[in-house]
Amino acid sequence: MAFDFDEIINRRIPGDIKYMPVNGRDDILPLWVADMDFRAPDCVRRALIAQAEYSVFGYQIPDKEYDSLVCEWQRKQFQWSIKAEWLIKTPGVMFAVSSSIKALTNEGDGVLIFQPVYPPFANVVKHNKRQLFVSELYLNNGRYVMDFADVESQLSKGTIKALLFCSPHNPVGRVWEKEEMEQLAALCLRYDVKIISDEIHADFVYPNSRHIPFASLSEDIAASTVTCTAPTKTFNLASIQVSNMIISNDSVRHAVQAQVYATGYSSINSMAIAACKAVYRDGKDWLDELIRYLAENRRILTEAFPSDRKIRISAPEGTYLAWLDFRSLRISDNELNRALLYTPGVRLNTGESFGKGGSGFMRLNFACPHSTLIEAIKRIKTIL
Ligand SMILES: Cc1ncc(COP(=O)(O)O)c(C=O)c1O
Incomplete structure (x- = not known):
């Protein structure tokens, strides 16, 4: 692969919104704010x-x-x-x-x-x-x-x-x-x-x-x-x-x-x-490869949460955001958020912040290395 989307970049630096510690904890996997855990293409640096x-x-x-x-x-x-x-x-x-x-x-x-x-x-x-x-x-x-x-x-x-x-x-x-x-x-x-x-x-x-x-x-x-x-x-x-x-x-x-x-x-x-x-x-080649990488993350996600199970997801047609359906767990958005955040340590966006129809859902940002996503999926499944 010409571009390294697998690299784990340390974003735990002061002022980084996505990686801000939560209650002093800095081991939480943040799959919330819609930016990506990838470096911009090299043409930007140059x-x-x-x-x-x-x-x-x-x-x-x-x-x-x-x-x-x-x-x-x-x-x-x-x-x-x-x-x-x-x-x-x-x-x-x-x-x-x-x-x-x-x-x-x-x-x-x-x-x-x-x-x-x-x-x-x-x-x-x-x-x-x-x-x-x-x-x-x-x-x-x-x-x-x-x-x-x-x-x-x-x-x-x-x-x-x-x-x-x-x-x-x-x-x-x-x-x-x-x-x-x-x-x-x-x-x-x-x-x-x-x-x-x-x-x-x-x-x-x-x-x-x-x-x-x-x-x-x-x-x-x-x-x-x-x-x-x-x-x-x-x-x-x-x-x-x-x-x-x-x-x-x-x-x-x-x-x-x-x-x-x-x-x-x-x-x-x-x-x-x-x-x-x-x-x-000069960014088109980077973008094409990024889309292939994200498509693989999308596959990993949809296979991890098959549609007949407790947590459901339908493959997004666009964006790098997945909309996870937790409604069958019958717990409030607040409880769900806390359950994910504090025990396994994964931060998603609560569905109700997107409007009342979002209640029972969470938004997951999958623009991250495959290894980060796989770890996040493992953590999410522990709440079951
Ligand atoms: C639909 C949509 N519009 C706008 C923005 C933010 O754009 P900007 O930072 O340029 O205001 C976002 C960021 O997530 C978005 O998802």
């Missing part, structure tokens, strides 16, 4: 060293090459043709989402999300003083799907002005199919609801699934959609802080840009520019 050696950190903005690399990435990965002038760069996807909510809705308007979902979705809506509307995803033959009748009944009331969509979906691992998205898009167009499509997990898709950018469905949909992308999840660069929004509609883009400026923010930093260019230019 790009950052070059920038550090140059040592000029004066004001800088992304250049033409930056824009064309971002556009090329969308074209090569998802066959989506976008233009450089459609881009807005921000320090993060949630910053982009928040700016979009401010631009597309007014205080008091409704924003719809599908739960269970990444917890900051609900928070960003509430912190912006918008009304939170939730449509619960439901399990259909072991696979989460949207309840379109519920979506239509909520949208038809007229309060909801924007939909915050997660594609692929964290935590349930769905890679939405074209027909599902078209059905959702038709409802958004019918009731004049704008779409904020968070596609930060788009590069993590397993065989038999395909990520389709929501805005690529049609020109009408593109005109109503803000797409939030980033190289940070894909290449494990969360603390470098960079994201690229794609907005083809001029007036929507200007409105979002105005909200970004309203925060006082002007440009991403020089290290973020260097890292983003490096991975989109």
